[in-house]
Amino acid sequence: MKKDIILAGVGGQGILSIATIIGYAVVESGLYLKQAEVHGMSQRGGDVQSNLRFSDKPIHSDLIPNGEADIIISVEPMEALRYLPFLSEKGWVITNTKPFINIDDYPTEEELKAELDKLPNKIALNADEVAKEAGNVRAMNMVMLGATSPFLGLPVEKLEEGIKTVFGRKGQAVVDLNLKAFNIGRKFAEENK
Amino acid sequence: MEKLLLLGDEAFAQGALDAGLSGAFGYPGTPSTEIIEHIQKSDLAKERHIHCEWSANEKTSMEEGLGMSYAGKRTIVTMKHVGLNVAADPYMNSALTGANGGIIVAVGDDPSMHSSQNEQDSRFYAKFAMLPAMEPSDQQEAYDIPKYAFKLSEKYKLPVLFRIPTRLCHSRSGVTRTEVLPENELSLPKDPNQFMLLPAIARKRYQHLLEIQKDLEKESEESPFNKYIDGKNKSLGIISCGISYNYLMENYQESKCEYPILKISQYPIPRKLIEKMADECDEILVLEEGMPIVEEMLKGYLGRGLVVKGRLDGTLPRAGELNANLVAKALQLTFKDGKNIPEIVAPRPPALCVGCPHRDTYLAINEVLKPFGQGHVFGDIGCYTLGFQPPFNSINTCIDMGASITLAVGAATAGLFPAFGVIGDSTFGHSGMTGLADAVDKKSNVVIFILDNSTTAMTGMQDNVLLGKLEQVCMGIGVEKEHIRVITPLKNKHDENVKIIEEEMNYNGVSVIIPRRECIHLFAKKKAMKK
Numbered sequence: 169m170k171k172d173i174i175l176a177g178v179g180g181q182g183i184l185s186i187a188t189i190i191g192y193a194v195v196e197s198g199l200y201l202k203q204a205e206v207h208g209m210s211q212r213g214g215d216v217q218s219n220l221r222f223s224d225k226p227i228h229s230d231l232i233p234n235g236e237a238d239i240i241i242s243v244e245p246m247e248a249l250r251y252l253p254f255l256s257e258k259g260w261v262i263t264n265t266k267p268f269i270n271i272d273d274y275p276t277e278e279e280l281k282a283e284l285d286k287l288p289n290k291i292a293l294n295a296d297e298v299a300k301e302a303g304n305v306r307a308m309n310m311v312m313l314g315a316t317s318p319f320l321g322l323p324v325e326k327l328e329e330g331i332k333t334v335f336g337r338k339g340q341a342v343v344d345l346n347l348k349a350f351n352i353g354r355k356f357a358e359e360n361k
Numbered sequence: 362m363e364k365l366l367l368l369g370d371e372a373f374a375q376g377a378l379d380a381g382l383s384g385a386f387g388y389p390g391t392p393s394t395e396i397i398e399h400i401q402k403s404d405l406a407k408e409r410h411i412h413c414e415w416s417a418n419e420k421t422s423m424e425e426g427l428g429m430s431y432a433g434k435r436t437i438v439t440m441k442h443v444g445l446n447v448a449a450d451p452y453m454n455s456a457l458t459g460a461n462g463g464i465i466v467a468v469g470d471d472p473s474m475h476s477s478q479n480e481q482d483s484r485f486y487a488k489f490a491m492l493p494a495m496e497p498s499d500q501q502e503a504y505d506i507p508k509y510a511f512k513l514s515e516k517y518k519l520p521v522l523f524r525i526p527t528r529l530c531h532s533r534s535g536v537t538r539t540e541v542l543p544e545n546e547l548s549l550p551k552d553p554n555q556f557m558l559l560p561a562i563a564r565k566r567y568q569h570l571l572e573i574q575k576d577l578e579k580e581s582e583e584s585p586f587n588k589y590i591d592g593k594n595k596s597l598g599i600i601s602c603g604i605s606y607n608y609l610m611e612n613y614q615e616s617k618c619e620y621p622i623l624k625i626s627q628y629p630i631p632r633k634l635i636e637k638m639a640d641e642c643d644e645i646l647v648l649e650e651g652m653p654i655v656e657e658m659l660k661g662y663l664g665r666g667l668v669v670k671g672r673l674d675g676t677l678p679r680a681g682e683l684n685a686n687l688v689a690k691a692l693q694l695t696f697k698d699g700k701n702i703p704e705i706v707a708p709r710p711p712a713l714c715v716g717c718p719h720r721d722t723y724l725a726i727n728e729v730l731k732p733f734g735q736g737h738v739f740g741d742i743g744c745y746t747l748g749f750q751p752p753f754n755s756i757n758t759c760i761d762m763g764a765s766i767t768l769a770v771g772a773a774t775a776g777l778f779p780a781f782g783v784i785g786d787s788t789f790g791h792s793g794m795t796g797l798a799d800a801v802d803k804k805s806n807v808v809i810f811i812l813d814n815s816t817t818a819m820t821g822m823q824d825n826v827l828l829g830k831l832e833q834v835c836m837g838i839g840v841e842k843e844h845i846r847v848i849t850p851l852k853n854k855h856d857e858n859v860k861i862i863e864e865e866m867n868y869n870g871v872s873v874i875i876p877r878r879e880c881i882h883l884f885a886k887k888k889a890m891k892k
Binding site: 210229235246250271 | 713
């Protein structure tokens with residue numbers, strides 16, 4: 169059992185809370201974990217990624233080699249494409265389709281769609297919209313985590329426990345919102361995989 | 362034993378705490394910042410009243426650490442690699458004074474320059490100073506090294522350098538905790554002259570340092586952090602330093618490496634183990650993160666001795682960080698290529714945040730300088746360095762901490778007008794004050810902007826030593842009170858700010874303008890904490 173995951177997004181979009189919750193579920197399942205993050209300058213609106221690896225055997229490299237990632241989780245569609253060199257042939261791309269545009273030369277909607285359509289294994293959903301319907305656009309991350317959950321090979325209840333742990337100090341309403349967002353994302357992926 | 366999930370930085374910090382640490386001194390800098398931040402959050406540190414406030418800069422940190430060591434306590438000093446340039450004076454001389462209580466100088470190196478101006482390799486400093494150095498290959502070693510390094514430091518009465526690269530600093534993994542040691546008692550050095558580097562004493566201390574080099578080499582040969590792993594195929598021997606060991610092992614998950622491997626995490630390099638490899642192998646491949654220091658030592662200037670492969674002969678790239686693919690290529694192993702990045706993917710460089718006060722400051726500066734064209738603004742190190750990016754294109758230089766003021770002084774002396782310097786409040790506290798004193802003394806015709814967002818924002822909101830004291834400090838240095846102007850960088854104050862900048866530009870002398878508005882992230886953080 170071994171999973172290599174790349175989390176992608178733009179600095180400030182909060183990919184690290186997804187990593188933290190998966191990390192929680194991994195550790196609680198008694199597996200080995202390595203999770204590399206980007207801190208510093210790129211966090212100011214630049215492209216950011218996190219390499220997350222877990223396995224039942226010890227893990228060596230903190231970084232995922234080319235062509236080895238089982239999953240790319242991206243909270244932004246163009247950022248999903250940036251890490252394709254790392255995706256394995258059978259790997260899945262789980263991406264939010266809502267663009268985050270803070271540069272002038274951002275590709276057009278059609279260009280993005282054409283590239284995403286080329287991917288054989290993908291789950292693409294407008295997680296911002298789904299989160300808004302669930303109650304708050306800020307739960308977008310948990311929609312994405314939910315959409316990834318069928319591919320992780322981790323017990324769902326451990327992921328839900330992770331959500332409760334991470335959001336617990338913000339109160340029950342925030343926990344419930346995030347659990348709801350998680351479950352909508354999960355259902356979408358189950359139906360579309 | 363308790364298992365913790367820690368970043369490399371945090372693992373080192375926890376290891377130091379559990380090894381009887383009494384004080385941590387440092388200045389924030391990516392990738393080293395999380396070391397002190399971990400101690401600031403630690404219950405054990407609170408319980409023991411461990412010092413962990415930020416210092417003015419790396420030099421003051423190093424000296425404060427050395428002072429704590431003088432007093433017999435265990436201490437760490439933390440900084441990023443370029444910070445060691447700032448601390449180089451005390452660090453180099455600490456090789457001669459030596460230590461009393463154990464002292465570890467922990468330096469975060471940034472190969473590939475993710476968040477830095479260069480990718481210098483701190484191991485060169487240790488070699489230059491003739492001091493021992495250690496570099497972990499993983500988070501567990503980052504935790505284990507402090508206990509060992511404090512003992513080594515106290516045995517030889519020398520500081521130990523701890524070098525850790527970005528990838529390990531910011532990667533999390535499980536770490537097994539070991540016993541918590543008590544702190545040292547207060548004690549003065551046995552030799553009252555040990556820290557007194559007058560020439561006559563310094564010469565003796567230097568002789569002593571030279572004499573113990575062979576002992577330090579022996580320590581490396583016997584270190585539990587260095588190991589020789591035998592292999593059947595002697596056509597090649599692999600020397601693998603620090604984190605490169607992980608990239609090597611990543612390529613041998615299914616099968617054992619057929620070549621002998623020497624893993625190095627402690628320096629000076631273990632001579633006997635290297636001799637063994639040179640004797641039994643036809644060629645040597647050196648894997649090291651950063652610069653080819655070990656490779657160059659083994660190869661020699663003319664390269665007529667051993668056959669040594671690595672970054673110098675093109676087996677590995679000369680610049681940038683390593684990874685498992687580069688190591689596979691060097692070993693001629695097969696690896697996957699992966700798909701290409703689609704052409705439509707555009708670069709997304711970091712930028713000033715929406716709502717950032719620096720945006721309004723740069724817009725005002727740009728308007729004032731429009732008639733003069735480009736090339737008049739000297740920048741510094743911090744979030745505001747991003748004022749280089751479009752749409753602002755406001756600054757023209759970024760060199761080192763404090764260089765904005767002094768470059769403006771030099772250029773104004775050459776006759777450039779206007780000459781503006783732009784520096785953040787924390788950077789001003791780090792290295793700006795002496796430059797401003799120069800400007801006042803020379804009566805330079807400069808305008809210095811001290812961008813006061815009340816925090817060290819780029820590294821994640823650390824306090825700085827001049828918080829709330831900027832005007833007083835500038836006046837104390839000798840800037841005339843009427844030429845210290847505080848402005849509020851907001852859209853609705855734009856016209857007023859432009860007028861003030863013009864007035865000060867037209868004053869022939871030193872002006873300081875302080876655009877003061879809290880960093881929006883600090884503002885949001887405080888608001889969230891109130892809730």
